[in-house]
Amino acid sequence: GAGVSQSPRYKVAKRGQDVALRCDPISGHVSLFWYQQALGQGPEFLTYFQNEAQLDKSGLPSDRFFAERPEGSVSTLKIQRTQQEDSAVYLCASSLAPGGGAKNIQYFGAGTRLSVL
C-alpha cells in the first residue's frame, strides 16, 4: 500500500477482554515500531522489529502486552486482560532500513484508538 495501515481504527473493549491490533507497514520496509500515545501526551516507544526479529521490547508496560511479526511484514500487537490504563492510541511506524539518513525516517499509521471500559 501507499502508507502504513492500521486496523481497527477504533476499538472499545470491556475490562479483562483481550484485543489484537494490526499494522500493515509500507511494502519492503524492514523496520517496524509500535508506540503508545496517551491523551495529550507524546508517543512512547513500545517495541521494535527488524524483519521478523523483535530486537527491542523494553517499552512494553507489562507481560500482558505481546507483539509479533512472523513473516517480517504485518505485525500484531496483542493486549491480554485489558485494563483501563491501557486506553490510548496505539501507533505503528515503519522505515525502509535500520540505517542512517533519509532511510530511517519513520512513517506512521493513523493509529488505533483503544478505549477500555
Add this chain to the structure above:
Amino acid sequence: KQEVTQIPAALSVPEGENLVLNCSFTDSAIYNLQWFRQDPGKGLTSLLLIQSSQREQTSGRLNASLDKSSGRSTLYIAASQPGDSATYLCAVSKWDNAGNMLTFGGGTRLMVKP
C-alpha cells in the same frame, strides 16, 4: 534516560505571525532529531529531519535548527496560516544495534486564528 521537553505546551497566534517552537533534550548523544505534525485523529507526518552532524534544515516556510551540545532544537514557522493548526512533536533517536526508536516530547498544540 533521554527526556524531551517542548515549550510552550499550547500556543494561539493570529494568522501571519512568525513563531518559534522549542524542544530540549537531556542526552546530547543523539543520532538525529525529527519534527512531526499531528492532526486530530490522524497519525504523525514527518516535517523535517536533522542529522546530528547538521545544524538546520528548511522546507518551505519551516526551518528547524539543532544545537546538539546544548540539547536544543527550534522549529520556526514563517507567516503562519490557519492550516498550520495542529500539534507539533519533536523526537530524538539514539542509534544502537536494536534500531533507532524515537523519544518524543509532549508536543506543542498550535492554533492559528484567521
